[in-house]
Amino acid sequence: MKRRIAILGATGSVGQSTLDLVKRSPDRFDVIALTAQSKVRELAEAALATGAKLAVVADEGRLPELRTLLDGSGCRAAAGAAALVEAATGDADWVMAAIVGCAGLLPTMAAVEAGKTVALANKEALITAGQLMIEAASRSGSTLIPVDSEHNAIFQCLVGSCGDDVSRLILTASGGPFRTASAEQMRSATPAEAVSHPKWSMGAKISVDSATLMNKGLELIEAYHLFGLGSEQIDIVIHPQSTVHSLVEFIDGSLLAHLGTADMRIPIAYALSWPERMQTPAARLDLVELGRLDFEAPDLERFPALRLAREALESGGGAAIILNAANEIAVELFLAGRIAFHEIAAMVADALGQTTAPAPRSIDEVIALDSATRAKVSAAAHESCS
Numbered sequence: 001m002k003r004r005i006a007i008l009g010a011t012g013s014v015g016q017s018t019l020d021l022v023k024r025s026p027d028r029f030d031v032i033a034l035t036a037q038s039k040v041r042e043l044a045e046a047a048l049a050t051g052a053k054l055a056v057v058a059d060e061g062r063l064p065e066l067r068t069l070l071d072g073s074g075c076r077a078a079a080g081a082a083a084l085v086e087a088a089t090g091d092a093d094w095v096m097a098a099i100v101g102c103a104g105l106l107p108t109m110a111a112v113e114a115g116k117t118v119a120l121a122n123k124e125a126l127i128t129a130g131q132l133m134i135e136a137a138s139r140s141g142s143t144l145i146p147v148d149s150e151h152n153a154i155f156q157c158l159v160g161s162c163g164d165d166v167s168r169l170i171l172t173a174s175g176g177p178f179r180t181a182s183a184e185q186m187r188s189a190t191p192a193e194a195v196s197h198p199k200w201s202m203g204a205k206i207s208v209d210s211a212t213l214m215n216k217g218l219e220l221i222e223a224y225h226l227f228g229l230g231s232e233q234i235d236i237v238i239h240p241q242s243t244v245h246s247l248v249e250f251i252d253g254s255l256l257a258h259l260g261t262a263d264m265r266i267p268i269a270y271a272l273s274w275p276e277r278m279q280t281p282a283a284r285l286d287l288v289e290l291g292r293l294d295f296e297a298p299d300l301e302r303f304p305a306l307r308l309a310r311e312a313l314e315s316g317g318g319a320a321i322i323l324n325a326a327n328e329i330a331v332e333l334f335l336a337g338r339i340a341f342h343e344i345a346a347m348v349a350d351a352l353g354q355t356t357a358p359a360p361r362s363i364d365e366v367i368a369l370d371s372a373t374r375a376k377v378s379a380a381a382h383e384s385c386s
């Protein structure tokens, strides 16, 4: 039986890698729906190449263009937030959640509530609505398969584990482009420098998060929700080769690691074929050529974002939503050249220092706190920039 799939965020880095794998194994997959924010040309091209039944553009102003591009193809064009939810909840049984940011929360949550198998790349959705999403998955019978390489690595290491036998998770981090830079050099870092990741090719937002190490902080919160361990049981180590994608320590002292080349098609393929495996064109690891594996402790002075994320996780309530929203705004401002690199973490720290909020009881409350934080952080930035 073919797996019927939908890809939310099909034009992005994860979306394109997913499509690459799907096109290589047409006998395994039926593409039901694809979505994008505004790149209608790339979206239509992917829809025509895969025979998708539905193509959704979030930006409603681009719908006429998408309709024209798909005219006569048999693929229906749609637009807007309700259509994104339709793509997530329709005939697909497997949904790749690869929209970036909290913008992906509603369709991702809808897929979870509809009981789909959800391949979760959109970490911001889980970070902001973690508890609600995990509860919804257990109610609906939805399976969440982590796509983030570290969490996918842990998911693979946990095969055969009963859960109670795990004592610690170790998330690895490449250290990003500024691993060896001085605090002074980082103050004048440009967007181009920040997005040029030494190991992974990714979208702009996650690339900046990797440069501040906020990405690892978000991944800490992601691991907390996915694997149900306390903050004190989740360690982070810098591993510049990005070869060991993460590790699980068991109660007997065994440490299982997942290794591979830095190619997102490996974790995406595991999510696509789970519980089986499938072929990928990813380069194979040559251990002799690699020669060595290095590990070091993260520097929380130069990378305060990592500390802020752990504090947000440990303080609980709505802190992770505030952390995430402030970070999304700060990263946008940095990419637009409006603030300096070191101001990203400073803006997040300010937002966390100014507001506390109880844990949200519904997705509406998550969205309300996310929107209020964005408005506050944007207004503060506007004041200090003008």
Ligand code: NAD
Pocket: 008, 009, 010, 011, 012, 013, 014, 015, 035, 036, 037, 038, 039, 058, 097, 098, 099, 100, 101, 103, 104, 121, 122, 123, 124, 147, 148, 149, 200, 201, 202, 203, 204, 205, 206, 264
């Ligand atoms: P990207 O920027 O390359 O792509 C984002 C996708 O989301 C695009 O298809 C875009 O059209 C869509 N999108 C953006 N804003 C939207 C909106 N408001 N409404 C609807 N659609 C919207 O991002 P990416 O690097 O592919 O990352 C996607 C997600 O996966 C992120 O949450 C990221 O943290 C996570 N992730 C990515 C990688 C990677 O290697 N790229 C690795 C691990 C996790």
Ligand code: MG
Pocket: 148, 149, 150, 219
């Ligand atoms: Mg990752």
